[in-house]
Amino acid sequence: MTKRHKTARVVSRTAKAWAGRFRERTNRLVEAFTSSLSFDRRLYAYDIEGSIAHCKTLERAGVLSHRETADIIRGLDKVRAELDAGRFPFASEDEDIHMAIERRLTELIGPVGGKLHTGRSRNDQVALDLRLYLRDALDSLLRGMRRLQQALLAKARDHLDVVMPGYTHLQRAQPVLFAHHLLAYIEMLERDKGRLQDGRARLDAMPLGSGALAGTNYPVDRAYTAKLLGFAGVTENSLDAVSDRDLVVEALAMLSILMMHLSRLSEELVLWSSQEFQFVELPDSFCTGSSMMPQKKNPDVPELVRGKTGRVYGHLLAVLTMLKGLPLSYNRDLQEDKEALFDALDTAAASVDVYAELIKGLAVNRDALAKAAGSGYLLATELADYLVTKGVPFRRAHETAGRIVRACLDRNRDLHELTLSDLRAFSDRFEKDVLDAVTVEGAIERKAQIGGTARKRVEARIKVLEKALAS
Ligand code: ARG
Numbered sequence: 001m002t003k004r005h006k007t008a009r010v011v012s013r014t015a016k017a018w019a020g021r022f023r024e025r026t027n028r029l030v031e032a033f034t035s036s037l038s039f040d041r042r043l044y045a046y047d048i049e050g051s052i053a054h055c056k057t058l059e060r061a062g063v064l065s066h067r068e069t070a071d072i073i074r075g076l077d078k079v080r081a082e083l084d085a086g087r088f089p090f091a092s093e094d095e096d097i098h099m100a101i102e103r104r105l106t107e108l109i110g111p112v113g114g115k116l117h118t119g120r121s122r123n124d125q126v127a128l129d130l131r132l133y134l135r136d137a138l139d140s141l142l143r144g145m146r147r148l149q150q151a152l153l154a155k156a157r158d159h160l161d162v163v164m165p166g167y168t169h170l171q172r173a174q175p176v177l178f179a180h181h182l183l184a185y186i187e188m189l190e191r192d193k194g195r196l197q198d199g200r201a202r203l204d205a206m207p208l209g210s211g212a213l214a215g216t217n218y219p220v221d222r223a224y225t226a227k228l229l230g231f232a233g234v235t236e237n238s239l240d241a242v243s244d245r246d247l248v249v250e251a252l253a254m255l256s257i258l259m260m261h262l263s264r265l266s267e268e269l270v271l272w273s274s275q276e277f278q279f280v281e282l283p284d285s286f287c288t289g290s291s292m293m294p295q296k297k298n299p300d301v302p303e304l305v306r307g308k309t310g311r312v313y314g315h316l317l318a319v320l321t322m323l324k325g326l327p328l329s330y331n332r333d334l335q336e337d338k339e340a341l342f343d344a345l346d347t348a349a350a351s352v353d354v355y356a357e358l359i360k361g362l363a364v365n366r367d368a369l370a371k372a373a374g375s376g377y378l379l380a381t382e383l384a385d386y387l388v389t390k391g392v393p394f395r396r397a398h399e400t401a402g403r404i405v406r407a408c409l410d411r412n413r414d415l416h417e418l419t420l421s422d423l424r425a426f427s428d429r430f431e432k433d434v435l436d437a438v439t440v441e442g443a444i445e446r447k448a449q450i451g452g453t454a455r456k457r458v459e460a461r462i463k464v465l466e467k468a469l470a471s
Pocket of ligand 1: 036040095096122123126330332334335336
């Protein structure tokens with residue numbers, strides 16, 4: 001037996017939709033290697049929705065009769081019911097979800113099922129499915145992000161009186177409101193939502209009618225298909241439409257930035273919940289223990305969100321790399337877009353959802369935060385700014401305050417322990433009012449410009465966000 005004969009025995013039994021031109025059946029290995037069914041089956045509802053719209057468009061163009069259209073749509077509804085119920089009979093020969101649905105349609109309604117693919121290719125079909133899928137996935141992610149923002153906002157509102165040290169270089173820098181710190185993450189998520197909405201607006205063009213690459217011979221009204229599917233318009237170039245994966249790249253980039261933000265929040269939660277900081281306590285139900293050390297309570301959720309960020313970045317790079325050398329138009333390489341996109345969307349959605357709940361249960365250790373805000377020379381800048389109000393140039397004032405801190409460090413004392421006469425030893429511009437001015441509360445209240453941590457500013461921003469997030 002020749003090698004060729006051996007290979008020929010390892011074949012599938014059912015003929016492919018494209019079998020006409022072939023002398024041999026597909027090798028089993030190739031069948032498994034090229035199949036996308038295991039992951040693109042999640043597109044099925046969108047595929048059927050697109051097929052129904054295509055079918056109606058063909059009827060309108062006079063390509064399908066009313067009877068044929070009705071039969072096909074009824075058949076597609078049956079296929080969808082089977083898929084919904086999990087009793088769709090998948091076959092190993094199904095190359096992808098598009099072929100599986102069409103095969104099943106024809107099994108159910110006979111040869112008329114073969115008319116559905118008139119004037120359509122899997123290339124414009126999968127481009128459509130991706131857009132429909134992504135549109136819904138982004139909308140659902142946007143809702144999840146809003147819930148996370150609402151959780152952060154509620155936590156901020158409930159802790160408006162809590163002061164904490166703000167950091168640069170992870171060194172205590174200046175006191176800020178804990179609420180102000182939480183609101184920083186809400187602002188990041190606002191920008192993330194804006195990016196998602198931008199990307200969603202750009203994918204709002206309907207690609208059917210592009211055919212495999214060149215367009216279609218049939219007089220289809222593409223605007224009608226677009227309207228049926230709720231698209232704002234149609235794609236303008238068939239070659240571009242079947243090979244464009246900008247929407248995938250953009251989605252992955254947007255998700256990468258979102259995950260980067262969540263990862264920074266994660267890092268803070270890990271630090272803050274450590275014995276070293278003890279600023280917050282994560283809910284027990286969101287932590288795990290150690291199999292060996294009985295005392296451990298580990299912040300696994302933030303750690304995993306931080307860890308999963310890397311994998312979303314990886315998907316972005318994988319798709320960019322997959323695309324960079326591709327000639328127009330469709331190439332099978334493009335099938336690699338889906339696992340990356342799906343996994344990144346799943347990962348981001350799961351991270352957002354788990355965080356919305358975790359934040360609700362976050363316990364804030366007011367005393368530890370206040371204690372940390374009251375030490376570490378956080379008021380040194382206030383001291384310098386006080387001297388400025390007495391006419392000292394800021395550079396001089398900065399130097400004087402620095403010498404005061406140095407002296408305190410040498411004597412192991414904190415700033416608030418200094419008396420007026422201690423201060424006057426450094427500058428005769430210090431007067432009695434310095435003791436009232438250079439306080440944590442004063443430091444916070446003086447940051448009164450837009451964007452500052454003064455309580456009335458933070459309260460005003462909370463009000464605006466409350467309104468924006470409620471609608
Ligand atoms: N499964 C394919 C994909 O995801 C569908 C398009 C196949 N087109 C083709 N010409 N083989 O990209």
